[in-house]
Amino acid sequence: MRITNKEVKHIAKLSRLYLSDEEIITFTEQLSSIIEYVEQLNSLDTGNIEPTSHVIPLKNVMRDDFLSGSLDRESVLQNAPDVTDKFYRVPKIIE
Amino acid sequence: MSQALNVERQASLYEKYEAVIGLEVHAQMLTETKIFCGCSTKFGSEPNTQTCPVCIGMPGVLPVLNKKALKFAIKTGLAVNCKISPYSRFARKNYFYPDLPKGYQISQYELPICEKGYIEIVVDGEIKRIGITRIHMEEDAGKNIHEGGGNYSFVDLNRAGIPLMEIVSEPDIRSPKEAAEYMKKLRTILRYLDICDGNMEQGSLRCDANVSIRPVGQKEYGTRAEVKNINSFKFVEKALEYEIKRQIKVVEEDGKVIQETRLWDSNKGATLSMRGKEEAHDYRYFPEPDLVPITADKEWIDGIRTKLPELPDAKRERFVSEYGIPEYDADLLTSEKAIADWYEDAVAAGGQPKAVSNWMMGDLMKMLNEENKPIEECPLSPEQLAGMLKLMDNGTISGKIAKTVFEEMYRTRENADEIVKEKGLIQISDRGEIEKAIDDILAKSQKEVERYNAGDEKLLGFFVGQVMKATKGKANPQVVNDILKKKLK
Numbered sequence: 001m002r003i004t005n006k007e008v009k010h011i012a013k014l015s016r017l018y019l020s021d022e023e024i025i026t027f028t029e030q031l032s033s034i035i036e037y038v039e040q041l042n043s044l045d046t047g048n049i050e051p052t053s054h055v056i057p058l059k060n061v062m063r064d065d066f067l068s069g070s071l072d073r074e075s076v077l078q079n080a081p082d083v084t085d086k087f088y089r090v091p092k093i094i095e
Numbered sequence: 096m097s098q099a100l101n102v103e104r105q106a107s108l109y110e111k112y113e114a115v116i117g118l119e120v121h122a123q124m125l126t127e128t129k130i131f132c133g134c135s136t137k138f139g140s141e142p143n144t145q146t147c148p149v150c151i152g153m154p155g156v157l158p159v160l161n162k163k164a165l166k167f168a169i170k171t172g173l174a175v176n177c178k179i180s181p182y183s184r185f186a187r188k189n190y191f192y193p194d195l196p197k198g199y200q201i202s203q204y205e206l207p208i209c210e211k212g213y214i215e216i217v218v219d220g221e222i223k224r225i226g227i228t229r230i231h232m233e234e235d236a237g238k239n240i241h242e243g244g245g246n247y248s249f250v251d252l253n254r255a256g257i258p259l260m261e262i263v264s265e266p267d268i269r270s271p272k273e274a275a276e277y278m279k280k281l282r283t284i285l286r287y288l289d290i291c292d293g294n295m296e297q298g299s300l301r302c303d304a305n306v307s308i309r310p311v312g313q314k315e316y317g318t319r320a321e322v323k324n325i326n327s328f329k330f331v332e333k334a335l336e337y338e339i340k341r342q343i344k345v346v347e348e349d350g351k352v353i354q355e356t357r358l359w360d361s362n363k364g365a366t367l368s369m370r371g372k373e374e375a376h377d378y379r380y381f382p383e384p385d386l387v388p389i390t391a392d393k394e395w396i397d398g399i400r401t402k403l404p405e406l407p408d409a410k411r412e413r414f415v416s417e418y419g420i421p422e423y424d425a426d427l428l429t430s431e432k433a434i435a436d437w438y439e440d441a442v443a444a445g446g447q448p449k450a451v452s453n454w455m456m457g458d459l460m461k462m463l464n465e466e467n468k469p470i471e472e473c474p475l476s477p478e479q480l481a482g483m484l485k486l487m488d489n490g491t492i493s494g495k496i497a498k499t500v501f502e503e504m505y506r507t508r509e510n511a512d513e514i515v516k517e518k519g520l521i522q523i524s525d526r527g528e529i530e531k532a533i534d535d536i537l538a539k540s541q542k543e544v545e546r547y548n549a550g551d552e553k554l555l556g557f558f559v560g561q562v563m564k565a566t567k568g569k570a571n572p573q574v575v576n577d578i579l580k581k582k583l584k
Contacts, residue, residue, distance in 0.1 A: 014377060016191050053184060053382035061387050065126050065163035068133025073143045076151060076252075086142045087249035090193040093239055 001039060002032045108347065112308045114339045115316055116268035117228075120281060122260045122291040123235065123299040124167045130234050130258035131158030131201065131386075138297060142251035150234075150256035152196035157385055160185075164258035165208070166399060167290045168232050169391060171260060172209030173400050174284050175227050182390055183208045185232075185383035193250050194237035202261075204380040207231035208389070214284070215408065216276040217426075225277050226265030235259050260291075266305065266316065271335035278302060278331050279430075283407045287432045295328050304335060307352065308342045317342070318352045322366050324359045334359040338366050410435055418448035427456055433470045440477035446484045454480060458501055474508050483511035491515060493522045495568045524571040526578065529562070532570065533578055536561045547583055555579065 008028045012019045019027065077083040082090070129136055132149035148156045172179050186204035209230035215222050237255040241248050262281065268274050282293040282300060293300045307319035320342070325334045337359075342352050357366040405413070407429050414425035414435075429435045434455070441451045459480070463473060483500055486492045492500060492515055503514045515521055523529060536558060537544055547554045555576075562575050 010377070014189075014191070014379075054384065054387055056387075058387040059390050061159060062162040062165065063133070063159045065128050065161050066133060067128055067135055068147075070134045070145050070147050073141070076143055076146050079153075084249065087240070087251060088143070088193070089244075089247050089249055091248070092244065092246050093193060093241065093248040 001035055003028060003035060108343060109340070111310060112339075112343050112346075113311045114269060114271075114335070115266050115307045115309065115319075116270075116274050116335060117266040117305040118264045118268065118274060118277060119303045119305070120262045120264075120278070121235075121301040121303075122171075122262065122285055122293075124164055124258040124260060124290055125292060126161055126163045126167070126258055128161060129256035130161050130164045130232065131256055134256065136257050138299075140253055142249075142253060145253040146255065150196070151252055152198075158201065160386060160389070161258060164232060165389065165391070167258075167288075168208045168230060168260050169396060170288055170399055170403065171262070171285065171290055172212065172230050173396070173403060174288055174406055175209075175212040175214050175230075175262075175281075177209035177212030177227060177230060179391060179396050180206060180208055180210060182206060182388060184388040185386045186380045187383050188233075188378045188380055190378060192236070193248065194239050194252075194255070196237070196252060196255060200234060200236065201383055201386070202233035202380075203231035208391075214277070214280050216273065216280050218270075218273050218276055223267075223273065225267045225273075228263045228265050230260055230262050233259050233261060266307075271332040271339070274304065274335055275328075275332045278328070280407070283430060287404055287406055295326060298326065301326070302331060304331075304338075306335060306338045306342070308339060308346065317346075318354050320352065320354065320366075321356045322359055323356060326359075327361065330359060330361055333364065334366060337364065341366065404432070414438075418442060418452075420448055420452050424449075424452040424456065428452060431470065437470050437473070437477050441480045444478040444481035446477075446481035447488070450484050450487075451480065454484070454501070458498065459505075462502075462505055475505050479504055479508075479510055486511050486515060490524055490571065491521055493568065493570070493572055495563065495572070496522060499568075521569070522571050523566055523569045524574055526574060529566070529570050529574050530578055532562055532565050533558075533575070533582060536565060537582065544583070555583075558583075 005024055005028050008019070008024050008031065012024070012027075073086070077088065080088050082088070123136075126136060128134060129150055132147050134147050134150055135145045137145065149158055169179055171177075183203065183206045185201050187199040188202045188204070189199045191198055207229045210228070212227040212230075213224050214227065215224050217223075235254050235257040237250050237252040239248050239250055264277065268277060282291075285291040285300070286293050291299055295301070302325045304322045304325065305319045306322055307317035309315065309317045320338065322334055322338050325331055338357065345352050356369045358369055359366050410429045411422075411425045414420060414428060415422055418425075420428075427434075428438045438451060438455060441455070442448050459473070459475070463470060480501075483492075483497060483504065486500075487494060487497050492511075496515075499518075500511050500514050503509070503518070504511055507514070509517075540558070540561070543554050543557060547558075558579050559572065559575055562570055562579070563572070
């Protein structure tokens, strides 16, 4: 299955990526060939195989509802590109 | 004239159409900690002080499910007659927004924890069943603050990761009133279960509505709009009424309703289009690889089921059959578990069931509402109300005096008998004393007596009033009536 320029533009928009026209053409080519490669799997009969969402056969891993402490605000904010003394700061969100 | 015609025409217009409404309700669960990490869920703390690497989405961290959140979701499912899925898992819902640190929300998609339930609501005296499609668990996002920032917005991630349940109804709701009843019922159930405090203003209970209209009799659904941001209980009906009228207007003017998201603006009293956001509704869900599946075993589910408290519907029915009070009373008294408990305590302390109900729904609720207090903070105990009712039963005080005693009890927290003694409020039932008062009044009211004798029997009330005034409300009203009627014959 080939994907189209339109789909690449859509995915770029959802990912907040700004691509040039040449990049859109390049990525359309590259993504199509990746998908075509993976598509080989479709030739296998998987009718009797359970769908896998997790590779390790684990289930019901849970924690009890006990407080385990939070980080102090200074540490939390130190990795963000733009902050005030209390908040993360981002370009104005227009609702 | 033309205006009256217009109103009439509009009213008949609205009857031509029927609304189809489905609600998506988000409820914050009352756990101590977040759904996938041990940070506190406390409301109103300093911004960004209740976060950790998991809930701010640092690379390499792993979420672990809070067992209590799962238990709460199952409990809710059982309370609203859902099937609990034997196999359930989480999914990633992908979108970019500043309040979502990971770039995806951990939610559930094709295998939610609960499916296919219903709740019953009463509208215009009729019971109606509203189907529940599914209940799933997910994490809340952070909070964006837009005020006072000029070209910036600010993000507080304390809320990111608070456990939510999304309860999705079938499109079974046909009017704004039904929607409001459904919300009320759901809120009552969640509060009975102690799973969500149901505070819409603080955002612990939120409601989005899918609304469409169709001509009465048509089977196919119309195109729906999603109304978001209904952030107060009183706006549920208003927002839906507005949206339904808007869609009818569009259709009547030969237009088409477009599928879109609209925001309720309570200041404008209108829903406003969020044009251009539609493309973003492509969430590319896939199974969450960082969390393992859930297989809630039958024994655990049965254990939760047997420990479910008595729910509002069952309690209401029991109140009617056990205490012999009207449906209406039972409905109000069971609207909150704390009110129902207070009622039962007062009856257990010896209060006559209907009398307790009357006093609670009347004076007590009025006084609590005036101070904006929940029943948990009522200065009066159920036993005190029962004590006062006993004094009425044995004739120590009249119903009129009881009102004064009640207010005094509420104010001072003293018992009724103490107040009655202190203030000398004991009812006068002594016939001689009352007769004397009546003779005085009749002597002073010759004109009224003549009119009464001429057939104006309404004046009996006037005489009773005068006697009560003369005795400072302490005369036994029955004795007063009795003597008056004899004397005036």
